[in-house]
Amino acid sequence: MRFNHIRRDIKGISQKVLSQTLRRLERNGLISRTIFPTAPVTVEYALMPLGRTLTDTVSALAHWAEQNMDAIFAAQRAYDERDAG
Structure with missing residues (x-):
């Protein structure tokens, strides 16, 4: 790429x-x-070849992030609000 x-x-x-x-x-x-x-x-x-060994791991992490995006954004908002106050 x-x-x-x-x-x-x-x-x-x-x-x-x-x-x-x-x-x-x-x-x-x-x-x-x-x-x-x-x-x-x-x-x-x-x-x-060494990088290709990470394909499954990175794919699983990306899938996890997609599944938990709403919770991650909520945690970020809560942190930012707490930090600003």
């Missing part, structure tokens, strides 16, 4: 945070980064 595609898929993430995160994932052997000499430069990211 290209950087901007990933950025569009992850709502609310800044370019800086995404770039830092991708570099950490690359350093840890979870993704690969390929640079193509185009104008402008094209960069693509792909899962490495």
Whole structure:
């Protein structure tokens, strides 16, 4: 996937945070980064075999978050109200 595609898929993430995160994932052997000499430069990211071992775990976490989104938002509102008061 290209950087901007990933950025569009992850709502609310800044370019800086995404770039830092991708570099950490690359350093840890979870993704690969390929640079193509185009104008402008094209960069693509792909899962490495080690990263693919996390697919089921990340999928389960995403499913859990989707199932509990209302409770998460309620907890955030309660925290923000308590923190503001």
